Amino acid sequence: MAYEFDWSSIPGALPILWDGMAVSLEITLIAIVVGIVWGTLLAMMRLSSIKPLSLFAAGYVNLFRAVPLVMVLLWFFLIVPRFIADLFGLPPNTDLRLASAMIGFALFESAYYSEIIRAGIQSVPKGQMAACQALGMTYGQAMRLVILPQAFRNMVPLLLTQAIILFQDTSLVYVSALADFFGSAYKVGDRDGRLVEMLLFAGLVYFILCFAASMLVKHLQKKYQPA
Amino acid sequence: MIQISHVSKNYGTFDVLKDCSTTVSKGEVIVVCGPSGSGKSTLIKCVNGLEPFQSGEIIVNGTSVGDPKTNLSKLRAHVGMVFQNFELFPHMSITQNLAIAQVKVLGRKQDEAVDKGLKLLDRVGLKAHAHKFPGQLSGGQQQRVAIARALAMDPICMLFDEPTSALDPEMVNEVLDVMTELAQEGMTMMCVTHEMGFAKRVANRVIFMDHGRIVEDDSKEAFFANPRSERAQQFLAKILHH
Numbered sequence: 001m002a003y004e005f006d007w008s009s010i011p012g013a014l015p016i017l018w019d020g021m022a023v024s025l026e027i028t029l030i031a032i033v034v035g036i037v038w039g040t041l042l043a044m045m046r047l048s049s050i051k052p053l054s055l056f057a058a059g060y061v062n063l064f065r066a067v068p069l070v071m072v073l074l075w076f077f078l079i080v081p082r083f084i085a086d087l088f089g090l091p092p093n094t095d096l097r098l099a100s101a102m103i104g105f106a107l108f109e110s111a112y113y114s115e116i117i118r119a120g121i122q123s124v125p126k127g128q129m130a131a132c133q134a135l136g137m138t139y140g141q142a143m144r145l146v147i148l149p150q151a152f153r154n155m156v157p158l159l160l161t162q163a164i165i166l167f168q169d170t171s172l173v174y175v176s177a178l179a180d181f182f183g184s185a186y187k188v189g190d191r192d193g194r195l196v197e198m199l200l201f202a203g204l205v206y207f208i209l210c211f212a213a214s215m216l217v218k219h220l221q222k223k224y225q226p227a
Numbered sequence: 228m229i230q231i232s233h234v235s236k237n238y239g240t241f242d243v244l245k246d247c248s249t250t251v252s253k254g255e256v257i258v259v260c261g262p263s264g265s266g267k268s269t270l271i272k273c274v275n276g277l278e279p280f281q282s283g284e285i286i287v288n289g290t291s292v293g294d295p296k297t298n299l300s301k302l303r304a305h306v307g308m309v310f311q312n313f314e315l316f317p318h319m320s321i322t323q324n325l326a327i328a329q330v331k332v333l334g335r336k337q338d339e340a341v342d343k344g345l346k347l348l349d350r351v352g353l354k355a356h357a358h359k360f361p362g363q364l365s366g367g368q369q370q371r372v373a374i375a376r377a378l379a380m381d382p383i384c385m386l387f388d389e390p391t392s393a394l395d396p397e398m399v400n401e402v403l404d405v406m407t408e409l410a411q412e413g414m415t416m417m418c419v420t421h422e423m424g425f426a427k428r429v430a431n432r433v434i435f436m437d438h439g440r441i442v443e444d445d446s447k448e449a450f451f452a453n454p455r456s457e458r459a460q461q462f463l464a465k466i467l468h469h
Contacts, residue, residue, distance in 0.1 A: 130277055
Protein backbone atom coordinates (compact mmCIF):
# COMPACT_ATOMS: atom_id res chain seq x y z
CA MET A 1 0.00 0.00 0.00
CA ALA A 2 1.38 3.43 -0.96
CA TYR A 3 2.15 6.02 1.70
CA GLU A 4 -0.78 8.29 2.31
CA PHE A 5 0.14 11.89 2.81
CA ASP A 6 -1.67 13.82 5.46
CA TRP A 7 -0.83 17.50 5.59
CA SER A 8 -3.43 18.43 8.17
CA SER A 9 -0.99 18.87 11.04
CA ILE A 10 0.94 21.64 9.29
CA PRO A 11 -1.38 24.65 9.83
CA GLY A 12 -1.48 24.02 13.56
CA ALA A 13 2.31 23.78 13.69
CA LEU A 14 2.94 27.11 12.00
CA PRO A 15 3.42 29.19 15.20
CA ILE A 16 6.07 26.75 16.48
CA LEU A 17 7.72 26.66 13.08
CA TRP A 18 7.73 30.44 12.97
CA ASP A 19 9.51 30.59 16.33
CA GLY A 20 12.00 28.09 14.94
CA MET A 21 12.54 30.27 11.88
CA ALA A 22 13.20 33.23 14.16
CA VAL A 23 15.96 31.25 15.89
CA SER A 24 17.46 30.20 12.55
CA LEU A 25 17.46 33.78 11.29
CA GLU A 26 18.89 35.08 14.53
CA ILE A 27 21.80 32.66 14.38
CA THR A 28 22.34 33.47 10.69
CA LEU A 29 22.37 37.21 11.31
CA ILE A 30 24.77 37.06 14.26
CA ALA A 31 27.08 34.69 12.37
CA ILE A 32 27.10 36.99 9.33
CA VAL A 33 27.85 40.13 11.33
CA VAL A 34 30.52 38.57 13.53
CA GLY A 35 31.81 36.52 10.59
CA ILE A 36 32.37 39.62 8.46
CA VAL A 37 33.92 41.72 11.22
CA TRP A 38 36.17 38.99 12.62
CA GLY A 39 36.76 37.65 9.10
CA THR A 40 37.98 41.07 7.97
CA LEU A 41 40.40 41.25 10.87
CA LEU A 42 41.61 37.72 10.13
CA ALA A 43 42.08 38.59 6.45
CA MET A 44 44.10 41.67 7.34
CA MET A 45 46.21 39.65 9.78
CA ARG A 46 46.77 37.00 7.15
CA LEU A 47 47.97 39.61 4.64
CA SER A 48 50.04 41.44 7.23
CA SER A 49 53.81 41.39 7.07
CA ILE A 50 53.94 40.75 10.82
CA LYS A 51 54.73 37.03 10.94
CA PRO A 52 52.99 35.99 14.19
CA LEU A 53 49.75 37.64 13.07
CA SER A 54 49.72 36.03 9.64
CA LEU A 55 50.64 32.64 11.13
CA PHE A 56 47.85 32.90 13.68
CA ALA A 57 45.28 33.82 11.01
CA ALA A 58 46.47 31.08 8.66
CA GLY A 59 46.30 28.54 11.50
CA TYR A 60 42.82 29.65 12.51
CA VAL A 61 41.44 29.55 8.98
CA ASN A 62 42.99 26.20 8.14
CA LEU A 63 41.84 24.64 11.40
CA PHE A 64 38.20 25.65 11.00
CA ARG A 65 38.11 24.80 7.33
CA ALA A 66 39.46 21.31 7.97
CA VAL A 67 36.90 20.34 10.62
CA PRO A 68 33.22 19.51 9.99
CA LEU A 69 30.79 22.17 11.18
CA VAL A 70 28.71 19.64 13.14
CA MET A 71 31.74 18.77 15.21
CA VAL A 72 32.55 22.40 15.94
CA LEU A 73 28.95 22.95 17.01
CA LEU A 74 29.08 19.93 19.32
CA TRP A 75 32.32 21.09 20.91
CA PHE A 76 30.85 24.48 21.53
CA PHE A 77 27.65 22.94 22.80
CA LEU A 78 29.63 20.85 25.29
CA ILE A 79 32.31 23.35 26.32
CA VAL A 80 31.08 26.89 25.92
CA PRO A 81 28.01 26.77 28.22
CA ARG A 82 30.14 25.70 31.16
CA PHE A 83 32.77 28.27 30.32
CA ILE A 84 30.25 31.09 30.08
CA ALA A 85 28.43 29.95 33.20
CA ASP A 86 31.73 29.97 35.11
CA LEU A 87 32.76 33.31 33.69
CA PHE A 88 29.57 35.12 34.62
CA GLY A 89 28.75 33.05 37.69
CA LEU A 90 25.45 31.84 36.21
CA PRO A 91 23.60 28.91 37.76
CA PRO A 92 24.70 25.65 36.08
CA ASN A 93 21.30 24.90 34.57
CA THR A 94 21.01 28.18 32.59
CA ASP A 95 20.12 27.48 28.97
CA LEU A 96 23.05 28.69 26.91
CA ARG A 97 22.48 26.54 23.84
CA LEU A 98 21.53 29.48 21.68
CA ALA A 99 24.54 31.53 22.77
CA SER A 100 26.95 28.66 22.22
CA ALA A 101 25.44 27.87 18.83
CA MET A 102 25.88 31.51 17.83
CA ILE A 103 29.48 31.61 19.02
CA GLY A 104 30.26 28.34 17.27
CA PHE A 105 28.74 29.50 14.01
CA ALA A 106 30.32 32.91 14.15
CA LEU A 107 33.81 31.55 14.76
CA PHE A 108 33.41 28.85 12.13
CA GLU A 109 31.99 31.14 9.46
CA SER A 110 34.66 33.78 10.13
CA ALA A 111 37.18 31.37 8.65
CA TYR A 112 35.20 31.17 5.40
CA TYR A 113 34.45 34.88 5.34
CA SER A 114 38.08 35.74 5.90
CA GLU A 115 39.07 33.81 2.79
CA ILE A 116 36.46 35.65 0.71
CA ILE A 117 37.58 38.98 2.15
CA ARG A 118 41.25 38.18 1.63
CA ALA A 119 40.55 37.53 -2.05
CA GLY A 120 38.56 40.78 -2.13
CA ILE A 121 41.43 42.79 -0.67
CA GLN A 122 43.83 41.21 -3.12
CA SER A 123 41.50 42.10 -5.99
CA VAL A 124 42.21 45.80 -5.38
CA PRO A 125 45.23 46.87 -7.46
CA LYS A 126 48.43 47.28 -5.43
CA GLY A 127 48.88 50.79 -6.79
CA GLN A 128 45.90 51.94 -4.73
CA MET A 129 47.78 51.30 -1.50
CA ALA A 130 50.87 53.01 -2.93
CA ALA A 131 48.76 56.03 -3.89
CA CYS A 132 47.30 56.24 -0.38
CA GLN A 133 50.72 56.02 1.19
CA ALA A 134 52.11 58.60 -1.22
CA LEU A 135 49.38 60.97 -0.03
CA GLY A 136 50.53 60.46 3.53
CA MET A 137 47.77 58.14 4.71
CA THR A 138 48.61 55.57 7.34
CA TYR A 139 48.04 51.88 6.65
CA GLY A 140 44.84 51.96 8.70
CA GLN A 141 43.45 54.99 6.88
CA ALA A 142 44.28 53.47 3.49
CA MET A 143 42.51 50.23 4.42
CA ARG A 144 39.48 51.90 5.89
CA LEU A 145 38.95 54.65 3.32
CA VAL A 146 40.19 53.14 0.09
CA ILE A 147 41.03 49.44 0.04
CA LEU A 148 38.20 47.85 2.04
CA PRO A 149 35.36 49.85 0.44
CA GLN A 150 36.52 48.69 -2.98
CA ALA A 151 37.15 45.15 -1.76
CA PHE A 152 33.68 44.86 -0.25
CA ARG A 153 32.07 46.19 -3.38
CA ASN A 154 33.79 43.47 -5.38
CA MET A 155 32.80 40.86 -2.82
CA VAL A 156 29.11 41.54 -2.26
CA PRO A 157 27.85 38.63 -4.41
CA LEU A 158 30.21 36.16 -2.73
CA LEU A 159 29.35 37.41 0.75
CA LEU A 160 25.64 37.04 0.06
CA THR A 161 26.08 33.59 -1.41
CA GLN A 162 28.00 32.58 1.69
CA ALA A 163 25.15 33.98 3.80
CA ILE A 164 22.70 31.70 2.00
CA ILE A 165 24.92 28.68 2.66
CA LEU A 166 25.17 29.78 6.28
CA PHE A 167 21.41 29.94 6.60
CA GLN A 168 21.14 26.36 5.37
CA ASP A 169 23.91 25.28 7.70
CA THR A 170 22.02 26.58 10.73
CA SER A 171 19.88 23.44 10.47
CA LEU A 172 22.89 21.61 11.95
CA VAL A 173 22.16 23.08 15.36
CA TYR A 174 19.69 20.24 15.78
CA VAL A 175 22.62 18.33 17.30
CA SER A 176 22.26 20.52 20.36
CA ALA A 177 18.48 19.95 20.44
CA LEU A 178 18.00 23.67 19.84
CA ALA A 179 14.63 24.48 18.29
CA ASP A 180 15.62 26.21 15.08
CA PHE A 181 13.36 25.90 12.03
CA PHE A 182 14.55 22.43 11.10
CA GLY A 183 14.63 21.27 14.72
CA SER A 184 11.08 22.51 15.32
CA ALA A 185 9.81 20.82 12.18
CA TYR A 186 11.42 17.59 13.25
CA LYS A 187 9.98 17.77 16.75
CA VAL A 188 6.45 18.57 15.61
CA GLY A 189 6.53 15.91 12.90
CA ASP A 190 7.75 13.35 15.39
CA ARG A 191 5.07 14.32 17.90
CA ASP A 192 2.24 14.10 15.37
CA GLY A 193 3.58 11.01 13.62
CA ARG A 194 3.81 13.02 10.41
CA LEU A 195 7.56 13.32 10.06
CA VAL A 196 7.67 12.83 6.29
CA GLU A 197 5.19 15.60 5.55
CA MET A 198 6.79 17.95 8.01
CA LEU A 199 10.30 17.46 6.64
CA LEU A 200 9.06 17.84 3.06
CA PHE A 201 7.37 21.05 4.07
CA ALA A 202 10.50 22.31 5.86
CA GLY A 203 12.55 21.43 2.80
CA LEU A 204 10.20 23.38 0.59
CA VAL A 205 10.47 26.43 2.84
CA TYR A 206 14.30 26.26 2.81
CA PHE A 207 14.22 25.88 -0.96
CA ILE A 208 11.90 28.83 -1.54
CA LEU A 209 13.84 31.14 0.78
CA CYS A 210 17.28 30.19 -0.52
CA PHE A 211 16.27 30.11 -4.16
CA ALA A 212 14.62 33.52 -3.87
CA ALA A 213 17.70 34.89 -2.10
CA SER A 214 20.07 33.58 -4.72
CA MET A 215 17.89 35.05 -7.49
CA LEU A 216 18.11 38.35 -5.66
CA VAL A 217 21.91 38.06 -5.51
CA LYS A 218 22.03 37.42 -9.25
CA HIS A 219 19.82 40.41 -9.86
CA LEU A 220 21.97 42.65 -7.68
CA GLN A 221 25.08 41.37 -9.39
CA LYS A 222 23.73 42.35 -12.78
CA LYS A 223 22.56 45.69 -11.58
CA TYR A 224 25.77 46.72 -9.90
CA GLN A 225 28.26 45.07 -12.17
CA PRO A 226 31.03 47.55 -12.90
CA ALA A 227 30.60 48.78 -16.43
CA MET B 228 65.92 69.50 -1.39
CA ILE B 229 66.58 65.85 -2.26
CA GLN B 230 69.95 64.25 -1.61
CA ILE B 231 70.47 60.69 -2.72
CA SER B 232 73.81 59.27 -1.62
CA HIS B 233 75.19 55.82 -2.39
CA VAL B 234 71.79 54.13 -2.45
CA SER B 235 71.76 50.41 -3.25
CA LYS B 236 68.89 47.97 -3.30
CA ASN B 237 68.64 44.31 -4.18
CA TYR B 238 66.06 41.57 -4.36
CA GLY B 239 68.12 38.63 -3.18
CA THR B 240 71.07 38.45 -5.54
CA PHE B 241 69.56 40.80 -8.11
CA ASP B 242 70.75 44.38 -7.78
CA VAL B 243 68.04 46.86 -8.64
CA LEU B 244 70.01 49.93 -7.64
CA LYS B 245 73.78 50.15 -7.40
CA ASP B 246 75.43 52.99 -5.53
CA CYS B 247 73.19 55.75 -6.87
CA SER B 248 73.97 59.33 -5.89
CA THR B 249 72.53 62.62 -7.02
CA THR B 250 70.98 65.77 -5.67
CA VAL B 251 67.96 67.81 -6.64
CA SER B 252 67.95 71.45 -5.58
CA LYS B 253 64.91 73.55 -4.90
CA GLY B 254 63.17 74.54 -8.12
CA GLU B 255 65.09 72.10 -10.25
CA VAL B 256 63.43 69.80 -12.76
CA ILE B 257 65.19 66.48 -13.20
CA VAL B 258 64.26 63.95 -15.86
CA VAL B 259 65.24 60.36 -15.16
CA CYS B 260 65.38 58.15 -18.23
CA GLY B 261 66.81 54.84 -19.30
CA PRO B 262 65.78 51.48 -20.71
CA SER B 263 63.10 49.48 -18.90
CA GLY B 264 64.41 47.54 -15.95
CA SER B 265 67.16 50.07 -15.38
CA GLY B 266 65.82 50.95 -11.93
CA LYS B 267 64.53 54.45 -12.62
CA SER B 268 61.05 53.84 -11.18
CA THR B 269 62.55 52.10 -8.18
CA LEU B 270 64.87 55.04 -7.56
CA ILE B 271 62.06 57.56 -7.58
CA LYS B 272 59.95 55.36 -5.28
CA CYS B 273 62.83 55.23 -2.81
CA VAL B 274 62.65 59.01 -2.50
CA ASN B 275 59.31 58.87 -0.65
CA GLY B 276 59.98 55.51 0.94
CA LEU B 277 57.49 53.50 -1.11
CA GLU B 278 60.41 51.18 -1.87
CA PRO B 279 62.82 50.35 0.93
CA PHE B 280 66.55 50.27 0.19
CA GLN B 281 69.34 48.37 1.91
CA SER B 282 72.18 50.85 1.99
CA GLY B 283 72.92 54.49 1.42
CA GLU B 284 70.93 57.49 2.48
CA ILE B 285 68.20 59.70 1.04
CA ILE B 286 67.52 63.06 2.65
CA VAL B 287 64.36 64.91 1.65
CA ASN B 288 64.07 68.43 3.02
CA GLY B 289 66.32 67.53 5.94
CA THR B 290 64.57 64.23 6.80
CA SER B 291 66.27 60.89 6.30
CA VAL B 292 63.92 58.56 4.42
CA GLY B 293 65.65 55.32 5.38
CA ASP B 294 65.80 56.11 9.09
CA PRO B 295 63.39 53.77 10.91
CA LYS B 296 62.56 56.62 13.30
CA THR B 297 61.27 58.80 10.47
CA ASN B 298 57.50 59.22 10.30
CA LEU B 299 57.13 58.32 6.63
CA SER B 300 53.44 59.25 6.43
CA LYS B 301 54.28 62.75 7.58
CA LEU B 302 57.07 63.08 5.03
CA ARG B 303 54.99 61.67 2.17
CA ALA B 304 52.15 64.07 2.89
CA HIS B 305 54.39 66.80 1.48
CA VAL B 306 56.02 64.89 -1.33
CA GLY B 307 53.59 64.64 -4.23
CA MET B 308 53.64 61.57 -6.40
CA VAL B 309 51.99 60.81 -9.72
CA PHE B 310 51.77 57.22 -10.92
CA GLN B 311 51.80 55.56 -14.31
CA ASN B 312 48.28 54.19 -13.78
CA PHE B 313 46.88 57.37 -12.15
CA GLU B 314 45.58 55.45 -9.12
CA LEU B 315 42.61 57.68 -8.52
CA PHE B 316 40.18 56.13 -6.05
CA PRO B 317 37.46 54.66 -8.30
CA HIS B 318 34.76 54.56 -5.63
CA MET B 319 34.96 58.31 -4.96
CA SER B 320 33.92 61.29 -7.06
CA ILE B 321 36.64 63.55 -8.46
CA THR B 322 35.88 66.08 -5.71
CA GLN B 323 36.25 63.43 -3.01
CA ASN B 324 39.46 62.21 -4.60
CA LEU B 325 40.87 65.71 -4.33
CA ALA B 326 39.66 66.36 -0.80
CA ILE B 327 40.09 63.11 1.11
CA ALA B 328 43.80 63.25 1.90
CA GLN B 329 43.63 66.95 2.71
CA VAL B 330 40.95 66.20 5.29
CA LYS B 331 42.26 62.92 6.68
CA VAL B 332 45.98 63.61 6.54
CA LEU B 333 46.38 67.38 6.82
CA GLY B 334 43.29 67.86 9.00
CA ARG B 335 41.74 70.55 6.80
CA LYS B 336 38.02 71.21 6.98
CA GLN B 337 35.93 69.48 4.33
CA ASP B 338 34.71 72.64 2.56
CA GLU B 339 38.16 74.21 2.69
CA ALA B 340 39.58 71.04 1.12
CA VAL B 341 36.88 70.95 -1.55
CA ASP B 342 37.52 74.61 -2.40
CA LYS B 343 41.21 74.00 -2.77
CA GLY B 344 40.61 70.86 -4.80
CA LEU B 345 38.23 72.63 -7.17
CA LYS B 346 40.69 75.48 -7.69
CA LEU B 347 43.37 73.02 -8.71
CA LEU B 348 40.90 71.11 -10.85
CA ASP B 349 40.20 74.34 -12.66
CA ARG B 350 43.90 74.83 -13.13
CA VAL B 351 44.26 71.50 -14.91
CA GLY B 352 41.21 72.45 -17.01
CA LEU B 353 38.71 69.95 -15.62
CA LYS B 354 36.41 71.99 -13.42
CA ALA B 355 33.33 70.75 -15.29
CA HIS B 356 34.09 67.16 -14.26
CA ALA B 357 34.12 67.66 -10.49
CA HIS B 358 31.05 65.54 -9.80
CA LYS B 359 32.06 62.64 -12.04
CA PHE B 360 33.80 59.42 -11.08
CA PRO B 361 37.28 58.48 -12.33
CA GLY B 362 35.89 55.75 -14.59
CA GLN B 363 33.99 58.38 -16.58
CA LEU B 364 37.15 60.31 -17.52
CA SER B 365 39.73 59.58 -20.20
CA GLY B 366 43.23 58.52 -19.19
CA GLY B 367 44.66 61.96 -19.82
CA GLN B 368 41.95 63.58 -17.75
CA GLN B 369 42.45 61.09 -14.93
CA GLN B 370 46.15 61.81 -14.88
CA ARG B 371 45.50 65.55 -14.69
CA VAL B 372 43.18 64.93 -11.74
CA ALA B 373 45.92 62.84 -10.14
CA ILE B 374 48.33 65.76 -10.52
CA ALA B 375 45.76 68.12 -8.98
CA ARG B 376 45.24 65.66 -6.13
CA ALA B 377 48.95 65.65 -5.38
CA LEU B 378 49.17 69.45 -5.63
CA ALA B 379 46.28 69.84 -3.19
CA MET B 380 48.63 68.63 -0.45
CA ASP B 381 50.91 71.65 -1.01
CA PRO B 382 53.89 69.47 -1.82
CA ILE B 383 57.45 70.72 -1.47
CA CYS B 384 58.40 68.63 -4.49
CA MET B 385 56.72 66.33 -6.99
CA LEU B 386 57.71 62.86 -8.17
CA PHE B 387 56.40 61.61 -11.51
CA ASP B 388 56.65 57.91 -12.27
CA GLU B 389 56.16 57.52 -16.03
CA PRO B 390 53.07 59.74 -15.99
CA THR B 391 52.35 59.41 -19.71
CA SER B 392 53.32 55.78 -20.38
CA ALA B 393 49.82 54.39 -19.95
CA LEU B 394 48.17 57.06 -22.09
CA ASP B 395 46.94 57.03 -25.65
CA PRO B 396 49.37 59.10 -27.74
CA GLU B 397 46.84 61.86 -28.32
CA MET B 398 46.46 62.42 -24.57
CA VAL B 399 50.13 62.67 -23.76
CA ASN B 400 50.40 66.37 -24.47
CA GLU B 401 47.58 67.51 -22.20
CA VAL B 402 49.44 65.92 -19.29
CA LEU B 403 52.84 67.21 -20.37
CA ASP B 404 51.40 70.71 -20.69
CA VAL B 405 50.29 70.63 -17.07
CA MET B 406 53.71 69.35 -16.02
CA THR B 407 55.46 72.03 -18.08
CA GLU B 408 53.39 74.72 -16.46
CA LEU B 409 54.27 73.36 -13.03
CA ALA B 410 57.95 73.34 -13.88
CA GLN B 411 57.80 76.92 -15.09
CA GLU B 412 56.21 77.95 -11.81
CA GLY B 413 59.29 76.71 -10.02
CA MET B 414 58.08 73.37 -8.63
CA THR B 415 60.88 70.98 -7.72
CA MET B 416 60.28 67.92 -9.88
CA MET B 417 61.78 64.52 -10.45
CA CYS B 418 60.24 62.85 -13.50
CA VAL B 419 60.76 59.36 -14.80
CA THR B 420 59.74 59.66 -18.43
CA HIS B 421 60.59 58.75 -21.98
CA GLU B 422 59.28 62.05 -23.27
CA MET B 423 62.51 63.57 -24.51
CA GLY B 424 60.67 66.57 -25.92
CA PHE B 425 59.53 67.39 -22.40
CA ALA B 426 63.06 66.86 -21.11
CA LYS B 427 64.47 69.22 -23.73
CA ARG B 428 61.84 71.83 -22.97
CA VAL B 429 61.83 72.01 -19.22
CA ALA B 430 64.48 69.82 -17.58
CA ASN B 431 67.47 71.34 -15.88
CA ARG B 432 69.29 68.05 -15.69
CA VAL B 433 68.90 64.59 -17.15
CA ILE B 434 69.81 61.42 -15.30
CA PHE B 435 70.36 58.35 -17.42
CA MET B 436 70.20 54.97 -15.74
CA ASP B 437 71.19 51.51 -16.90
CA HIS B 438 71.29 48.26 -14.93
CA GLY B 439 70.63 50.00 -11.64
CA ARG B 440 73.40 52.55 -12.01
CA ILE B 441 73.26 56.24 -12.68
CA VAL B 442 75.33 56.33 -15.85
CA GLU B 443 74.93 59.99 -16.68
CA ASP B 444 73.88 62.95 -14.60
CA ASP B 445 74.32 66.08 -16.64
CA SER B 446 72.73 69.30 -17.74
CA LYS B 447 70.20 68.67 -20.48
CA GLU B 448 72.32 70.62 -22.96
CA ALA B 449 75.31 68.39 -22.34
CA PHE B 450 73.20 65.22 -22.27
CA PHE B 451 71.47 65.81 -25.57
CA ALA B 452 74.47 67.34 -27.35
CA ASN B 453 77.00 64.66 -26.54
CA PRO B 454 76.15 61.93 -24.08
CA ARG B 455 79.36 60.53 -22.67
CA SER B 456 78.43 56.87 -22.30
CA GLU B 457 77.92 54.58 -25.23
CA ARG B 458 74.74 53.19 -23.66
CA ALA B 459 73.14 56.62 -23.50
CA GLN B 460 74.16 57.33 -27.09
CA GLN B 461 72.48 54.12 -28.22
CA PHE B 462 69.41 54.90 -26.14
CA LEU B 463 69.04 58.37 -27.57
CA ALA B 464 69.67 57.17 -31.10
CA LYS B 465 66.81 54.71 -30.70
CA ILE B 466 64.20 56.93 -29.13
CA LEU B 467 64.88 60.17 -30.97
CA HIS B 468 64.45 60.65 -34.74
CA HIS B 469 61.10 58.96 -34.96
